Amino acid sequence: MSLLQDNFGRKFPYIRMSITDVCNFKCGYCLANGYQVDKSDNRKFLHLDEIRRLAIVFSKLGVSKIRITGGEPTVRKDFFEIIKILKDAGIKKVTITTNGYHLDKKAQMLVDSGLNGINISIDSLDRKTFKSITGHDRLPEILKGIQILQDLNFENIKVNAVLLNNINASEKDFNSWGEFIKINKVDFRFIELMQTGDNLDYFRKYHISSKIFKEYLNKNNWIYQTLGKDAGPSINYINPDYKGKFGIIAPYSKDFCKSCNRLRITSRGDLRLCLFGNTGISIRHLLQKDDQIAELQDLILGQMKFKKESHYLELGETGLTKNLSKTGG
Ligand code: SAM
Numbered sequence: 001m002s003l004l005q006d007n008f009g010r011k012f013p014y015i016r017m018s019i020t021d022v023c024n025f026k027c028g029y030c031l032a033n034g035y036q037v038d039k040s041d042n043r044k045f046l047h048l049d050e051i052r053r054l055a056i057v058f059s060k061l062g063v064s065k066i067r068i069t070g071g072e073p074t075v076r077k078d079f080f081e082i083i084k085i086l087k088d089a090g091i092k093k094v095t096i097t098t099n100g101y102h103l104d105k106k107a108q109m110l111v112d113s114g115l116n117g118i119n120i121s122i123d124s125l126d127r128k129t130f131k132s133i134t135g136h137d138r139l140p141e142i143l144k145g146i147q148i149l150q151d152l153n154f155e156n157i158k159v160n161a162v163l164l165n166n167i168n169a170s171e172k173d174f175n176s177w178g179e180f181i182k183i184n185k186v187d188f189r190f191i192e193l194m195q196t197g198d199n200l201d202y203f204r205k206y207h208i209s210s211k212i213f214k215e216y217l218n219k220n221n222w223i224y225q226t227l228g229k230d231a232g233p234s235i236n237y238i239n240p241d242y243k244g245k246f247g248i249i250a251p252y253s254k255d256f257c258k259s260c261n262r263l264r265i266t267s268r269g270d271l272r273l274c275l276f277g278n279t280g281i282s283i284r285h286l287l288q289k290d291d292q293i294a295e296l297q298d299l300i301l302g303q304m305k306f307k308k309e310s311h312y313l314e315l316g317e318t319g320l321t322k323n324l325s326k327t328g329g
């Protein structure tokens, strides 16, 4: 049972932990010019002992799932050690979000690490489009990696794409994902493009409501799957003829924040109560010694009353978020 609860009755059994801001891709909506060193912030990324203490505290607070993200989490040399630390601290489900760089080479090690789930970002199944969005011609190695994971019977593979008008939002694109999940046990979700501090022009040019995909699913007889209270933000659709599911993550939809079940830790040790918004404090000073754990627990619990009801994105508020690589998308 999660002890983390806010004033709106929401519980937080789930943490997204960014372990680095660094990324090797240049997605147009995130790090269009690639990763740039932030000269205004020379704090190092969380080190292993700090991550271990965080995991112990969250485990005590009833957190059952931690998703490791970034930046690109797999660029860290100690990435596999981090998975082990989280598991050893008693976190039941450890998952990652990755751009899939070298996934073919890493698949076996990921399975061996005891990882419980993987979200891979693939914005298009068309090699050229993939390259134009991410700046890298790496689609084949990612698809090969997904095949290897399935051959190794790895469960819980999800693929996310950011829905981009005139780039990957045509019926042809939707059909190609349909063909993919027909034969692969992979859940595919479109995420609606979010506005951040850095991407306003891109957002104006490419944002499109996810309604277009919803209409496609309804037209093609996909069945809306009703979900439990703690299911998270994806609305899912099933079809008995397909191995995988379709899903939509629509942050601008009216009730999106009602199902919020997660808190965030940035790569430099700030606790963020929302992906967007200005509420967040550094908790790093309490990650320095093992005997600070009780104090850290109280600090985190005390922050819960500051979590707001909504992200207010629809009002154009992007809070501290310059791009999602910084907060850990
Ligand atoms: N580098 C990893 C990756 O791309 O999967 C993990 C970090 S990335 C910030 C996490 C997710 O956020 C990716 O699926 C990415 O497509 C998504 N993302 C990044 N910027 C976004 C934006 N402005 N709107 C919607 N999704 C975004």
Ligand code: SF4
Binding pocket: 023, 024, 025, 026, 027, 030, 031, 070, 071, 072, 099, 121, 324, 325
């Ligand atoms: Fe890197 Fe992920 Fe951002 Fe793309 S979305 S630039 S892969 S952090």
